[in-house]
Amino acid sequence: xxxxxxxxxFVIAFVLALYQWLVGGDSQSFPDLVKAIFDMAKLSVEIxxxxxxxxAFWLGLLKIAEKSGLVNLLAKAxxxxxxxxxxxxxxxxxxLGSISMNMAANMLGLDNAATPMGIRAMEQLQQLNPxxxxxxxxxxxxxxxxxxxxxxxxxxxxLYRTQMGAADPAAVFLPLLLATCASTFFGLLAVxxxxxxxxxxxxxxxxxxxxxxxxxxxxxxxxRLPAEQMTEISSAMGNFLLMLAIVGILLFGWRKKVAxxxxxxxxxxxxxxxxxxxxxxxxxMLTAIGALRVSGVIDFFSALVAKLVSSLGGDTDFVDxxxxxxxxxxxGSGARAMMLETMETQGVDSFAGxxxxxxxxxxxxxxxxxxxxxxxxxxxxxxxxLGCGLIAxxxxxxAAILLSYWFFA
Numbered sequence: 001x002x003x004x005x006x007x008x009x010f011v012i013a014f015v016l017a018l019y020q021w022l023v024g025g026d027s028q029s030f031p032d033l034v035k036a037i038f039d040m041a042k043l044s045v046e047i048x049x050x051x052x053x054x055x056a057f058w059l060g061l062l063k064i065a066e067k068s069g070l071v072n073l074l075a076k077a078x079x080x081x082x083x084x085x086x087x088x089x090x091x092x093x094x095x096l097g098s099i100s101m102n103m104a105a106n107m108l109g110l111d112n113a114a115t116p117m118g119i120r121a122m123e124q125l126q127q128l129n130p131x132x133x134x135x136x137x138x139x140x141x142x143x144x145x146x147x148x149x150x151x152x153x154x155x156x157x158x159l160y161r162t163q164m165g166a167a168d169p170a171a172v173f174l175p176l177l178l179a180t181c182a183s184t185f186f187g188l189l190a191v192x193x194x195x196x197x198x199x200x201x202x203x204x205x206x207x208x209x210x211x212x213x214x215x216x217x218x219x220x221x222x223x224r225l226p227a228e229q230m231t232e233i234s235s236a237m238g239n240f241l242l243m244l245a246i247v248g249i250l251l252f253g254w255r256k257k258v259a260x261x262x263x264x265x266x267x268x269x270x271x272x273x274x275x276x277x278x279x280x281x282x283x284x285m286l287t288a289i290g291a292l293r294v295s296g297v298i299d300f301f302s303a304l305v306a307k308l309v310s311s312l313g314g315d316t317d318f319v320d321x322x323x324x325x326x327x328x329x330x331x332g333s334g335a336r337a338m339m340l341e342t343m344e345t346q347g348v349d350s351f352a353g354x355x356x357x358x359x360x361x362x363x364x365x366x367x368x369x370x371x372x373x374x375x376x377x378x379x380x381x382x383x384x385x386l387g388c389g390l391i392a393x394x395x396x397x398x399a400a401i402l403l404s405y406w407f408f409a
Contacts, residue, residue: 002382006288013291020296032294040290044282048275051115056271058116061246062098063267064253064260071097081207085197086138088128095124099142105242106149106364113242118146118369119274119376126377134381135374137195141188143373143385147366148187148392151180152218153237154361160340161357164348170222171349172357175403177219179362182399187392194384274376281375285367289330298326317409318401320352325359325397329390332365355404362396 013033020029065071074097082089082096089095098121105114121142129136135143154176161169192199225233253260292298302322309316320342327335339356346352366389374382 002386005386006284009288009292012297013295016295016297016300033291036290036294037287040286041283043290044286045279047282047286048279051278052272052275054271055116055119055274056268058113059120059271059274060264060266060268061249062101062117062120063270064258064263065097065101065249066094067263068249068253068256068258070249070252071101073097074100080203084201084203086141088136088138089125090128093124093128095121095128095138098124101245103145103149104245106146107152113245114146114149115372116271118142118373122373122377126379132377133379135379135383135385139374139379140383140385140388141191141195143370144187144191144388144392145184146373147364147369147389148183148396149180149364150177150184150215151361152177152215157357157361160343161348164340164343164353166348166353168349171408172354172361174219174223175400175407176358176361177215179358179396179399179403181215183363183392183396186395187388190388190391191384194388277378278372278375281371285371286331289334289367293327293331293334298323301326315405315409317351318355318404320346321355321359321401324356325400328359328363328397329366329393330368332368335360335365351404351408354408355400358400358404359397362400363393366390366393 017029017033020026062071071094072092075092075094078096078100079091082099083091086096098117102114102117102121105117122139125136125139125142126132129139154173157172157176158169161172189199191197222233250260253263302319305322306316306319309319324335324338324342327338339360342356343353366386370382370386370389374380374385
């Protein structure tokens with residue numbers, strides 16, 4: 001599936017560039033297309049190099065957490081849940097601890113911490129994978145949970161809205177939380193259907209109740225604060241918890257008589273290897289995405305949606321957010337640029353300005369996550385991972401649109 005999709009990106013970009021040149025008279029269509037491909041190839045390497053320091057730091061800390069037994073403690077706490085969701089993973093396996101740390105970082109909006117933890121979890125799941133070039137059920141479920149990760153504290157979105165001068169930067173907080181919950185639910189449901197996992201049992205219900213209770217408590221505490229204070233508290237809370245995790249891992253390791261410095265260096269060495277490993281996968285995916293983006297297919301599709309909705313007599317206020325929605329599964333930086341452009345042109349407090357913020361925070365960048373996580377362990381056959389990830393994206397985007405009309409229209 002990924003082979004065909006990757007090929008289609010280039011073919012569609014070529015055909016549209018040819019149309020723009022021969023029919024539209026745009027002699028720059030092919031120079032722009034080639035430049036986008038080369039720029040994205042360069043960006044792929046820059047991203048990988050930029051990840052080296054982050055990967056080295058967090059993989060060093062995770063090595064301490066593993067040797068001290070902290071990861072095993074987390075794994076044991078989650079074993080009853082993941083025994084139902086990932087029956088192939090043995091109870092108490094270290095991968096479960098890494099998964100829990102990754103999901104916690106995602107929930108707090110701490111992307112720089114979540115990625116290294118996710119790569120470590122994927123490597124540990126790969127050890128259990130009998131067919132090394134093909135994604136296992138557990139790896140697919142983990143990837144979809146990442147692409148649809150619930151973000152309880154959307155720090156970056158709130159900061160962007162603050163910087164753009166929003167009257168109430170936190171106005172999108174609740175609808176964004178609901179949209180990202182919808183994304184996660186439908187992503188998990190899609191995987192459960194494909195893998196024949198029963199979600200209706202007491203164990204999953206108990207964990208879900210605790211999870212919903214924690215989210216409800218955080219929402220209740222934050223929505224009672226003034227808007228500016230809510231943004232500040234959210235940012236401070238996320239970074240406080242991040243530093244607490246760092247110090248906690250180090251102190252736990254020291255208490256368990258782990259040589260924390262030597263162990264950290266041992267784990268950090270793996271960061272360079274992982275960053276280099278993912279370069280070919282990033283080059284392949286980002287060049288295809290760059291070609292598709294510059295071809296004008298997103299603008300074409302947005303205009304088509306606007307005409308269709310208008311002809312049916314529907315409200316077209318959401319159409320200005322379509323470019324961000326379409327770009328979100330492909331490119332985080334591209335979607336962010338489109339979000340900021342919409343906020344600038346339409347107004348940060350306009351309907352479209354609020355909607356793009358909710359869309360940006362409702363899902364992850366599916367193709368990027370798939371490329372980095374599967375690329376780090378050499379998986380080439382992704383099975384139903386992409387389809388389930390895109391279902392989660394679609395659910396998050398549709399929920400974002402419906403919730404925006406409910407809250408802001």
